[in-house]
Amino acid sequence: xxxxxxxxxxxxxxxxxxxxxxxxxxxxxxxxxxxxxxxxxxxxxxxxxxxxxxxxxxxxxxxxxxxxxxxxxxxxxxxxxxxxxxxxxxxxxxxxxxxxxxxxxxxxxxxxxxxxxxxxxxxxxxxxxxxxxxxxxxxxxxxxxxxxxxxxxxxxxxxxxxxxxxxxxxxxxxxxxxxxxxxxxxxxxxxx
Numbered sequence: 001x002x003x004x005x006x007x008x009x010x011x012x013x014x015x016x017x018x019x020x021x022x023x024x025x026x027x028x029x030x031x032x033x034x035x036x037x038x039x040x041x042x043x044x045x046x047x048x049x050x051x052x053x054x055x056x057x058x059x060x061x062x063x064x065x066x067x068x069x070x071x072x073x074x075x076x077x078x079x080x081x082x083x084x085x086x087x088x089x090x091x092x093x094x095x096x097x098x099x100x101x102x103x104x105x106x107x108x109x110x111x112x113x114x115x116x117x118x119x120x121x122x123x124x125x126x127x128x129x130x131x132x133x134x135x136x137x138x139x140x141x142x143x144x145x146x147x148x149x150x151x152x153x154x155x156x157x158x159x160x161x162x163x164x165x166x167x168x169x170x171x172x173x174x175x176x177x178x179x180x181x182x183x184x185x186x187x188x189x190x191x192x
Contacts, residue, residue, distance in 0.1 A: 002112065006135065013031070014134060015030055020081065023098070039074065040128065042075045042126075043125060045124070053093040054093070055147050057094070059075070059153075060096035061096065062151070066154070069154075074099065075097070077122070078106075122144075124141050125146065125147070125148060126141045129157055131164060155176060169182065
């Protein structure tokens with residue numbers, strides 16, 4: 001299992017090539033290709049399901065916002081790239097996707113991130129925010145019956161970016177860009 005602030009560059013899995021369906025093509029990428037960018041790894045259970053297309057469509061609709069923040073999204077399921085392509089060709093929601101759809105048919109990436117369900121051969125819904133140095137900054141894992149919010153993921157990404165650029169400051173609950181932050185110190189103890 002990985003942990004917060006772990007240097008993920010040290011893991012073999014980050015230098016391993018994975019197949020993705022991206023821009024109407026099957027390609028190979030390594031997660032280490034994203035050094036210097038923010039990265040959101042977005043695990044979901046399976047293609048041709050019910051909650052998954054709603055989440056992926058919402059991410060697709062917000063993708064330009066992620067790009068403006070120097071962030072790539074890589075969606076991941078245990079399906080093959082051929083299933084990703086077939087889903088993309090058939091689903092109006094999935095046709096909107098511009099980010100890479102990674103194939104993890106052996107579950108090796110899902111196992112590394114602790115989202116793999118071995119009895120089902122699929123992943124839980126997991127969202128992982130990784131900084132440009134490939135350090136894990138935030139993650140959430142949901143039961144597969146509970147969909148995630150792209151706007152909340154963006155808010156968490158913005159908070160991670162703010163903290164990275166403003167050492168010593170922290171973002172309180174519900175923080176949005178421009179809102180007040182905190183500078184931890186003894187003077188705040190018991191006053192919040």
